[in-house]
Amino acid sequence: MKTVITFGTFDVFHSGHVNILRRSREMGDRLVVGISSDQLNFSKKGRNPVYPLRSRMNILHAIRYVDQVFVEESLDLKREYIIEHQADILVMGDDWKGKFEEFKDICEVKYLPRTPSISTTEIIEVIKDIE
Template structure:
């Protein structure tokens, strides 16, 4: 069985999230998704997510092509997460290109970077919504 693992915050879920998760699922037999914890998101992006980690996990786990979801508490633990889920393939968005190539040797896991859906990002959605709210 080929196990695919991917990671993300998945805040303000949008079609770009849907497409990358669907493409990742098509690369193996089982898709496991690591959702960034609230604390990790604050550390990475200097802001709390709009939706809580529990809500984001519920959203991701409701997708028919996602087989398992877990919380990611530390970027430094990626290799351990991959080992614990017996991953054969790590899939990340192309904005992470090259940053996880070391996984290939440390975990004996293939790494693929998929292109992101153009013209959509959670940050942009939050900024637009905030601007609309502030102008109302």
């Protein structure tokens, strides 16, 4: 059985998120998703997610491609998360290309192209402009 792992915030869930989850799941028999804690998201992006962790986790649990969801508390623990979940493949969006080569000693690392013209940050900015 081949396990795939990916990580993200998955805030303001959109079709780009569905695409990466579907394509990730197609690479293996099981998909494990690390979802950024609210605190981790703030430290990465300088803002809190629109949806709190519990809501984002509920959405991911409902997606048929996802077999397991856990909270990613720190970027520094990626290696431990990969080992703990016995992942064979780490999948990330190509906006992270080259950033996770250090894990090639414990799993395959693949970068998938992002869905064109869809960005959570852009969606949030459009919504803010409407107000």
